[in-house]
Amino acid sequence: MKTLIRQSIRTGITFGIVQVFFILIAFNTMIGIMLAKVSGIKNPGEIPAPKFLIAYTILMGLWVGIAALSKKKSLPAGQKLVAGFTASLISAILVGLLEIGMTAILVNKIFIRDFLTVLSFDFIKATLFGLTPSMGILVTIGCILLGSLVGVGLNILSNLHAVQEHWKKDLAFIKNISEKVQYSIHGKYHLIWQIVGISLLAVAVILIPMKWGSYWNYVFGTVGLYVILGLGLNIIVGLSGQLVLGYIAFFAIGAYTMALLNAPEPHNLMWGFWPALLLGVVLSALSGLLLGLPIMRLRGDYLAIVTLGFGEIIRILLKSDVLTNFTGGPRGIQNIHGPSLFGKPFNSEVDFVYLIIAGVILASFVYNRLQQSRTGRAWLAIREDETVARASGVDTIKYKLLALAIGAAFAGLAGGIYASRNQFTGPDEHALMASINVLSLIIVGGMGNIPGTILGAFTLKGLPEILREFANFRLLAFGALLVFMMLSRPEGLIPSHRPKYSKPKETAADLQKKEVPHDK
């Protein structure tokens, strides 16, 4: 019992601190606004009505209640109640202390927004639900306790014998169905399913961009570009195991090649889209080689830092006054001309979406073929253990350079399309954060496989666009998500399987021959 209470107190403190943090970054009003929008209010304004904030507080309490019992399935109901109550009481007291402090600020009219930027008087009043301070604090504590009691109740209910039996039955039913589906997919209808799936996908890919507005096509195109980038980085990090943090530099090289060759300023060369794209890809690959040559000895963190330095050098050079006459300096390059195919100029987002989809298909094809070739196996060997790979006769330097060059070429492709689509490119688009974004998307999705990369690109680039409400909280959530993923599921959402290579089957004759030396 004592340890139980101690654990609950600890949970309570943790969640209390989390809730205080949430209030200090105005997460409560944000959720309140979301709830208000969900319930049908069009313009909730900066600060939502008190009932939504009360709902938020109850939800927080529910979270505490559930979390306090998360690892304690087999306790009797009474102890569960004690644990949930203690945890929520402690966290409610912490929140209450914060609110007492906020009341002091409100009563004494201290202007504190210089220190903690969200604590305006209106915000404080809203957090106290528009009631008198003492009432507001009491309501807060009551809501948290109520929520946690609901959470405990749910926990107890879900662990009742009858309910569990019911769940088991349902689960078994679902499992049965999924097994049947899997059997039919992997079994004798394998080919048919593949064809059906691919043709459905193709139809969707061709039809959907026409129906969408240009905003969604823009978002979709961005996701596609990040898929290409992710596949390229996957070759370097996922397949050959070299952690490269300055990957966006290659993207920048592709984008700037496109921009310099196809913009009226600063050079007015006007090569056209396709030659510039090709040259951008080649130049990126070459720069990958050039970067790779001196640093092939480095591994792991050191490689990461060197490539990070390389990326920053490229960005600073592009931004500095030294190259202003050549690359446009900090202002970037504007009015980049778009591509045209068979005399038809690309001028809507839809055209670019098709171009990007073609790029994604090309990249996936190349990636897939490379992965299953001798080269792919060499990369795998290098990733698993470089010394052993070398001892087994893999020319590690050659293959590592190859991985860097091909990965860089992918980035050059994406960069060229990107610059042409946006008609603009500038040095700040190629900051370190972009490299980290790409790295994160392949890690979140699952390193070393195509579906993982696509899923990761949708999660990290598509979802934030859909959840525009979260604008301010996006990067915060992104950072927390990275840590959380590493703690709970480091292999990514779709873990990649290690390819199984079958060795040639031994025939009966071989076996017979093998036994001969034994007889001696």
Add this chain to the structure above:
Amino acid sequence: MNDPSSLPLTPKGKNNLQTNTNNAVKKIQSIQNSKFMKLLRPILGVVVSLYIVFRLYQVLVVQHEYGPDTWTRLLISGLIIGGVYALIAIGYTLVYGILFMINFAHGEVMMFGAYAGLYSFWAFKIIPVAGNPPTNFLNAYPILAIILAFLIGMTVSATLGYFLEKIAYRPLRKAPRLVPLISAIGASIFLQNAAMLLFSPQLRDVTNPEILRRGAGWTIVVNGSNVVLPYTGVFTFVLSILLLVGLYILVRKSKLGRAMRATALDKKTAALMGVDVDSTISRTFIISGALAGAAGVMWGLHNGLVYYFVGFIPGIKAFTAAVLGGIGNIPGAMVGGLVLGIVESMGPAALGIDFQLKDVLSFLILIFVLTFRPSGLLGEVLSEEKV
């Protein structure tokens, strides 16, 4: 009997295996000894050093653009910034020495220290002190205020470092090396944005006490012109040297220092000898956090601006400094920090390039050190696995 050549696993097979191994060994040697790779580095090294000497000759002898007074100014600013880099670099080196991971969020730990210092000074400015004329706590007891601000900044950063390790790194200690690195990157992004949401994205001005006014300082005369030796700079430099010496003594002489060194050498054996590895690692993070916090407060005092991104560039620079001196090596981090600070401030002038490119210079140093001497200036030669 049977003809051995027809049997797959008879001596012939063994021979095959042997020749295979021989071939592999030869291949490794041929890769390592291939003339191209062997010649590449010396050639690159010679070219780069020749170019540097040429530029130095050009700028110092032919153009003779800057007098000794300018060089003194640059040297002073380099030493000051170098001291701050050294303090942050210690954090990287300590953690890398023990866990073999780059604590990517270390710059953010420093940033929170800078905010703590900033807010302490602001709060001290608000507290009134009776007197004639009435003044505030900050200017009535400036030394006490500065000590308190540093204590607050160091406490905040140390706490942050402790929880950072506990939440984001400890569960991953046995994971592959990429995993904690990504976790560290995630923590870094999280902390940056938490600071942005908590404290707003504005740039904040630090209020210095009167005795450490920014811009004021002693004036010395070099070559007929005045060179200002700023109070904040001297204070920063002296304090960072004191902290570094203190840390060195701590690591060399104290029981905790011995435990830290033992853990860095070999965790398992250290544990067998009765060292509490977990608590040693925690304390390492607390110490490096405290130093980063001090560096943050100094940054605020000397440079005057604090915002949520303030830790990023110093963090990367300090990592460069740690690598330059030999990562895992404490005196190396100190020397590396000072050298990097000086190179960064004097380098652009000495080589006759734009001052905007000083960051390029430090990243180039990073790349060259890692390529030609990964063990750094003072480091021992690491085995390839560690690199």
